[in-house]
Amino acid sequence: MLRPARNSRRLRNSSVLAAVAVGAALALTSTTAQAAIPAPKHYVALGDSYAAGAGVPGQSAGLCLRSDHNYGHLVAASLEAGAYTDVTCAAAKVKAMTQPQYDAFIRVNDPQLDSVTADTDLVTLGIGGNDLAASDLGLGELVATCIAGATVNPLGTPCKDVYHHGYWDWNTWSWQYGNDDLAERVTTTIAPQIATTLQQIHAKAPGARVLLVGYPSVLPADGSACILRQPVTPGDVEYMYGVLNKLNAALKSTAAANGATYVDTATPTRGHDVCSDDRWIEGALPGSPAVPFHPNATGEQVMANAVLAALR
Numbered sequence: 001m002l003r004p005a006r007n008s009r010r011l012r013n014s015s016v017l018a019a020v021a022v023g024a025a026l027a028l029t030s031t032t033a034q035a036a037i038p039a040p041k042h043y044v045a046l047g048d049s050y051a052a053g054a055g056v057p058g059q060s061a062g063l064c065l066r067s068d069h070n071y072g073h074l075v076a077a078s079l080e081a082g083a084y085t086d087v088t089c090a091a092a093k094v095k096a097m098t099q100p101q102y103d104a105f106i107r108v109n110d111p112q113l114d115s116v117t118a119d120t121d122l123v124t125l126g127i128g129g130n131d132l133a134a135s136d137l138g139l140g141e142l143v144a145t146c147i148a149g150a151t152v153n154p155l156g157t158p159c160k161d162v163y164h165h166g167y168w169d170w171n172t173w174s175w176q177y178g179n180d181d182l183a184e185r186v187t188t189t190i191a192p193q194i195a196t197t198l199q200q201i202h203a204k205a206p207g208a209r210v211l212l213v214g215y216p217s218v219l220p221a222d223g224s225a226c227i228l229r230q231p232v233t234p235g236d237v238e239y240m241y242g243v244l245n246k247l248n249a250a251l252k253s254t255a256a257a258n259g260a261t262y263v264d265t266a267t268p269t270r271g272h273d274v275c276s277d278d279r280w281i282e283g284a285l286p287g288s289p290a291v292p293f294h295p296n297a298t299g300e301q302v303m304a305n306a307v308l309a310a311l312r
Contacts, residue, residue: 037311040122043081044205045072046097046112047126048138049090050215053300055282055291063108064089069297071213072124074304079311081122087112090291091138093130094193097200113200120205124263124307125197126213128247131190132182142182143293146232146240147284157235164239182243191250198258211310212255212262214248216269216303218281218293226275230283237275263310265303272299 045051052061053070060066066088067073076084089101089109101109116123130138137144142159149158163181194212201210219241220226223234230237248266255262274283280299282290290296295303 037079037308039079040076040081042083042085042117042120043072043076043079043122043124044115044120045070045076045084045086045088045124046115047088047124047213048092048128048130049088049291049294050129050303051124051126051213052088052090053297054090054294055286055289056295056297056300057289061089061109063091063103063106065291066090067300069300071300071304071307074301075124075307078304078308079122085115087115088126091130091136091140092127093136093138094127094190094197097127097197113197113204116201116204116208118205120208123201123205123208123210124213125194125201125210125260126215127197128190128194128251129215129244131193132185132243132247139293142240143284146236150231150233150236154233157233157239159232159236160239180243183246186243186246186250190247191254194251195254195258198254198260202259209311210260211307212251212260213303213307214251214263214265215244216265216281216295216299217267217271217273218244220273220275229275261310263303263306265306268302268306269295269299272302 049065051070051072052065053067054065056067056069058068060068066086070088072086072088087109089096091103092101096109097113098111100107100111133139133141135141145162146159149162152158165178169176198210198212201208219237221238221241223237226232226237227234252262269280272278272280274281274293279287280296280302282288282292282294282296284292286292288296
């Protein structure tokens with residue numbers, strides 16, 4: 001009976017030593033990687049609720065739902081920025097870069113570009129998702145439309161039918177889809193407006209490194225993964241997955257054409273969407289603090305890691 005006990009202790013001791021060694025190696029790697037990135041003198045974070053960390057503790061800035069654990073704060077702390085200005089705000093559209101943002105008649109935020117000055121040397125911008133919707137509800141409009149449609153047409157694509165207009169073809173006895181409102185907004189409205197915003201940032205802060213942060217993997221490619229998990233039909237899940245891919249693709253090309261670095265947050269969050277067993281993006285009923293269909297604290301940390309990786 002004594003020999004197994006000694007072996008058990010040896011195994012435990014070996015495990016502890018291995019864990020310490022791995023931890024030390026990771027710490028050294030992290031320190032070395034961070035040392036390669038110069039500490040910014042003035043870092044400014046711009047963007048919407050995904051950049052603000054809406055719902056993630058601790059919250060500030062009223063209706064802007066700005067978290068002190070959003071990816072901007074995490075990046076600023078990691079880089080030991082000399083000064084950090086966070087003007088991100090939930091429900092922001094691209095126009096919020098140059099215009100005050102209102103909720104009904106309440107002014108909730110000043111024009112975000114006002115915070116960018118000549119001494120700014122790092123800017124992150126996460127914007128565009130709310131411009132998919134025509135109303136001021138932004139992404140909330142899309143979520144509400146998809147959920148409401150699923151209650152009356154649980155086997156169809158009610159959300160897609162609203163935004164992707166079509167007609168009934170009597171010759172083939174089938175529904176034929178026509179123009180896609182959301183895809184058109186990406187190319188005709190969102191991308192050009194963000195291009196202008198990037199140019200304005202460069203004009204205000206000529207020496208700044210500018211990063212355009214994409215959207216994480218909110219939904220899976222396979223809509224069947226969401227059955228009994230989220231109140232959206234499988235067909236609409238796949239439709240919205242495609243829309244977000246189009247948006248990210250447009251952000252990537254717009255960044256490349258306007259002197260900015262695109263930050264891919266979809267790849268590192270894939271498999272941790274609203275329908276996964278290990279969610280970094282919360283669903284309709286969040287399991288951890290976050291606004292529905294938005295990153296939780298882990299999601300914001302993964303997005304921060306993606307920003308840091310893009311800076312190296």
